[in-house]
Amino acid sequence: MASRPVTDPFALEPGGTNAIGRMLAVLGDEWSLLIIRESLLGATKYSDFSRLPISHAVLTARLRSLVRDGLLVQQVYQQQPLRAGYLPSAECRRLWTVLLSIWHWERTWVDRADELPLMRHRDCGEEFAPMLCCAQCQAPTEALDIDARWGPSGGWARSVPRATTRRRLRSDDQPGMFPQTMAVFGNRWSAAILGAAFLGTRRFSDFQSRLSAPAPLIAERLKVFCDIGILQAAAHPKRSDWSEYHLTPKGLAFYPVVATAIGWAHTTYHGDEGPALVQTHRRCGAEFSPLLVCDQCRKPLTGTAVEIVPPRGEAVARRG
Incomplete structure (x- = not known):
């Protein structure tokens, strides 16, 4: 019997779902996000x-x-009996930047931050927070420092993954489970709406038309985002019967998660059409690539140099 051809799971088909859509299909699923997190923390069986x-x-x-x-x-x-373990691939291990950015956002903006451990940078020995910088000029970078436009493989239709049936995790009842990130990013429509907001979408009708999503779903997700302080509804300046949705400081602070996730997608999935999204750093004018640095020593972070500060009597866990 002839063996089946080996396919590249990271290859993009021309005209098909782009790198952002493929990334959202994985990270925009709360179950997969939790499994990846556990894998990077050492779970194998x-x-x-x-x-x-x-x-x-x-x-x-x-x-x-x-x-x-x-x-x-x-x-x-x-x-005998057959048992298998699960190891993170090289591509999975590079997701540590996304998980680290999620950790920092949760500790900074979510009330239950004390349930999350601290992190230590092994190079300088200090407890630290990751700082998002431009890889070209290494200047600290925020969402408002970036201009973004669709690239050759971009567009709304190609950036939203196909629908799947998913149960919801009651993550607000799960300590240490990145509860608000699950509401913001652990669902494909939530992630798509957040991305649309970062790309300047403000009106309900624009969210609906650009994402081709059912109106009740858009309404429910926007309400959740407003309830947890990611978005704020405001009256339209010219139409009192319209509302606009603007990112709050808490919402804008989620940009390092978005930036590292998009950066991972563009370096992991490959095709001949070019990037899905082109981001330009206004300060240096270069195409933006995310770089995480230690806020204590300002050195670039690596997965092997980041470790969890354990409670007393427990061993240190390393990332990467």
Whole structure:
């Protein structure tokens, strides 16, 4: 029997879903995001992942999809009975920048921040916070420092992943589970709406038309974003019967998560059409690529140089 051809899980088809859409299909799913987080923290066996608040059926399905998508590598460690572990691929390990940015945003903006551990930079020995910078000029960078436009493979239709049926995690009841990030980013429509807001979408009708999403879904997601302080509704300056939705300081502060996720997508998924989104750093005029640096020593961070500060008596866990 002829063997099946090996396909590249990170190859993009011309005219198909672009790098941002492929990224959102993975990170815009709360279950996959939690599994990736646990994998980067050292989970390898099924029993390690089963501690998450996920049913066995959903966990099995997500592990299989992450293997198929090239983010986990299945490795058999016992033949009788057959048992396999799951190791993060090189592409998965590079997601540490996204997880670190999520951690910092949660500690800064969410009330339950004391449930998250501190981080230490091994190079300088200090507890730190990641600082987003431009990789070209290394200047600290915020959302308002960036001009963005669609690239050759961009566009709304190609940047929103196809619909899938997903259960919702009651993450507000799960300490240490990045609860607000799950509401903001752990759902494909939430992630798409947030991205649209960063690209300047303000009106309800524009969110609906650009994302081709049902009106009730858009309304529900916008309400959630307003309730948790990501967006703020304001009257339209020329139409009192219209509302506009603007990113709050808390919403703008989520940009490092967005920037590192898009940066990961563009360096992971590859095709011949060019990038989905082109971001320009206003200060230096160069195409923007995200760089995380330590706010204490200002040196670029690497996954192996970041470690969790454990409670007394516990071992240190390293990223990457």
